Amino acid sequence: MKHLLPVLPYSASALEPHIDARAMSVHHDMHHAAYVKALNEALASAPESLHDKSPEWLLLNLAKVPENIRTTVRNNAGGHLNHSLFWRSMSPDGGGAPSGALADAIDQAFGSFEALKTRFDKAGAEHFRSGWVWLVKAPHGHATLQVLTTPGHDTPLTQGYVPLLLNDVWDHAYYLKQENRRPDYLSGGGRSSIGTKLPVAWSAPGTPRKCQWSSPDEKHVPIPPPITARSKLRFP
Numbered sequence: 059m060k061h062l063l064p065v066l067p068y069s070a071s072a073l074e075p076h077i078d079a080r081a082m083s084v085h086h087d088m089h090h091a092a093y094v095k096a097l098n099e100a101l102a103s104a105p106e107s108l109h110d111k112s113p114e115w116l117l118l119n120l121a122k123v124p125e126n127i128r129t130t131v132r133n134n135a136g137g138h139l140n141h142s143l144f145w146r147s148m149s150p151d152g153g154g155a156p157s158g159a160l161a162d163a164i165d166q167a168f169g170s171f172e173a174l175k176t177r178f179d180k181a182g183a184e185h186f187r188s189g190w191v192w193l194v195k196a197p198h199g200h201a202t203l204q205v206l207t208t209p210g211h212d213t214p215l216t217q218g219y220v221p222l223l224l225n226d227v228w229d230h231a232y233y234l235k236q237e238n239r240r241p242d243y244l245s246g247g248g249r250s251s252i253g254t255k256l257p258v259a260w261s262a263p264g265t266p267r268k269c270q271w272s273s274p275d276e277k278h279v280p281i282p283p284p285i286t287a288r289s290k291l292r293f294p
């Protein structure tokens with residue numbers, strides 16, 4: 059199985075002015091595509107048993123990936139998985155607060171949705187160099203939501219956290235539009251067409267079909283086995 063670049067779930071210009079068409083195209087058509095290409099190239103030399111594995115499986119089972127391609131697979135399966143989630147976490151019809159069980163969980167963990175947004179954007183702005191900022195459900199036994207960051211393309215999935223929302227804080231996500239102003243990119247800079255001053259990633263579901271949130275009660279993520287490569291999770 060060849061890994062494939064997913065089609066954007068909206069047009070490249072759909073999130074303008076916050077993410078303009080050129081920035082979106084370069085990010086998706088070049089950066090994400092490069093991760094997919096590199097992943098396929100690395101796996102071409104791997105045992106056939108790894109050829110049909112998903113990016114999630116590969117990241118949760120890095121110890122089973124030959125050592126000579128392990129770092130390449132980690133970086134590029136991570137880049138592929140995170141960007142695939144990222145595109146789906148945004149919507150031209152998004153914006154606004156979630157409701158129901160997720161809203162309750164947010165209030166319980168952070169005090170309010172506004173407090174969570176502030177914390178999420180601050181964590182993303184302060185993350186040093188490239189990486190991702192996440193809202194996650196903590197592993198079993200820690201029934202709470204948390205904000206954390208990961209370096210590179212590491213995912214908190216590998217340590218049992220369930221990603222609910224993410225934002226890309228690599229320079230390539232915003233440099234063409236916001237240049238070095240990462241906080242402007244994270245907060246929308248007041249220019250977002252998605253929702254007034256809402257960060258573009260805060261795209262709550264407009265309709266069930268476009269639901270961008272995973273339920274904090276979802277149990278579809280398997281308990282990960284021990285792996286050799288641990289991400290440095292940072293809890294701001």
Ligand code: MN3
Pocket residue numbers: 085089141226228230231
């Ligand atoms: Mn990116």
